[in-house]
Amino acid sequence: MRAERVFAYGAATGLLGDLLLGDPRRGHPVAAFGRAAAAVERVLYRDHRGRGALHTAVCAGGAVALGALAARAVRRSPAASVALTAAATWSVVGGTSLAREAGTIGRALEDGDVEAARARLPHLCGRDPQALDADGIARAVVESVAENTSDAVVGALVWGALGGVPGLLGFRAVNTLDAMVGHRSRRYRRFGWASARLDDLAGWPGARLTAVLATLAGPDPRGAVRAWRADAHRHPSPNAGPVEASFAGALGVRLGGTLSYGGRVEHRPVLNLQGRAVAPHDIGRAVRLSRRVSWLALGVCAGARLFRKGRKA
Numbered sequence: 001m002r003a004e005r006v007f008a009y010g011a012a013t014g015l016l017g018d019l020l021l022g023d024p025r026r027g028h029p030v031a032a033f034g035r036a037a038a039a040v041e042r043v044l045y046r047d048h049r050g051r052g053a054l055h056t057a058v059c060a061g062g063a064v065a066l067g068a069l070a071a072r073a074v075r076r077s078p079a080a081s082v083a084l085t086a087a088a089t090w091s092v093v094g095g096t097s098l099a100r101e102a103g104t105i106g107r108a109l110e111d112g113d114v115e116a117a118r119a120r121l122p123h124l125c126g127r128d129p130q131a132l133d134a135d136g137i138a139r140a141v142v143e144s145v146a147e148n149t150s151d152a153v154v155g156a157l158v159w160g161a162l163g164g165v166p167g168l169l170g171f172r173a174v175n176t177l178d179a180m181v182g183h184r185s186r187r188y189r190r191f192g193w194a195s196a197r198l199d200d201l202a203g204w205p206g207a208r209l210t211a212v213l214a215t216l217a218g219p220d221p222r223g224a225v226r227a228w229r230a231d232a233h234r235h236p237s238p239n240a241g242p243v244e245a246s247f248a249g250a251l252g253v254r255l256g257g258t259l260s261y262g263g264r265v266e267h268r269p270v271l272n273l274q275g276r277a278v279a280p281h282d283i284g285r286a287v288r289l290s291r292r293v294s295w296l297a298l299g300v301c302a303g304a305r306l307f308r309k310g311r312k313a
Contacts, residue, residue: 006078008302010085011160015093015298017086022096029091033063034176045191052191056177056198063173067166088165092172094152095294099287102141106283109134128260139278142286143255146247147240149290151175154297155206161301174202200238207239210293211246217292218250227272234269248272250289253282
């Protein structure tokens with residue numbers, strides 16, 4: 001079986017597995033990688049960019065090498081290759097867990113239980129929940145759904161299409177390292193610089209594909225294009241900007257504005273200023289849009305591999 005079919009069958013099976021099963025409750029491979037990366041950090045940490053770059057190279061390179069070795073070990077068996085690709089896809093995507101967490105918070109808000117929503121918010125994002133009212137929580141959830149559609153699903157599929165199992169594992173490793181050390185805290189401002197910059201590079205194609213698909217699959221394509229063109233460049237993140245702006249325009253809501261992380265207040269630009277404030281019911285709308293984008297991304301990535309192979313033939 002050719003490599004492009006292995007990816008198509010394996011990625012579809014893995015995405016279906018995520019839809020049906022979600023993340024494993026115990027022994028998640030991403031959590032295991034996080035523990036390994038933390039152990040490497042304890043050995044290598046210095047408040048220096050060079051040490052951070054070495055940490056990134058060791059951890060992300062190790063994940064890519066592991067994927068390459070596993071793929072090489074099963075290359076003679078099409079069935080085993082599909083199974084490995086499916087397992088890798090299932091382990092690195094997180095669309096179902098994202099939808100479940102968002103849905104739990106949305107239901108709490110719709111029931112008027114703001115305290116329950118605040119208690120659950122840290123499972124989804126790093127905002128300070130006590131600083132948010134019901135509308136602020138809803139906005140944070142929609143922004144997290146948009147950004148994680150790119151980070152947790154579409155970006156992985158893009159790199160899986162480009163690099164197979166090593167691409168899947170490598171992208172997830174880079175994304176996890178950014179979440180661990182890529183933020184601008186005093187400890188990681190220098191050490192995490194390499195991880196943050198590599199995550200920006202790795203996330204670039206997936207973020208643009210997510211924005212395109214959200215525009216096509218959302219209820220207001222013109223609004224999505226307008227918000228993307230007008231506001232994406234104003235966001236501090238080069239990848240979250242197009243994704244959040246296109247989701248905001250597609251859903252007809254305003255995203256961005258003042259937020260708080262770890263006691264640090266940020267004043268971000270408002271995305272889609274002419275939209276309305278986010279309401280709890282918009283969480284379900286964002287989740288449904290995220291699912292449509294995820295499955296469309298699978299079709300685009302698998303189709304691109306098949307088309308590229310056909311052109312070469």
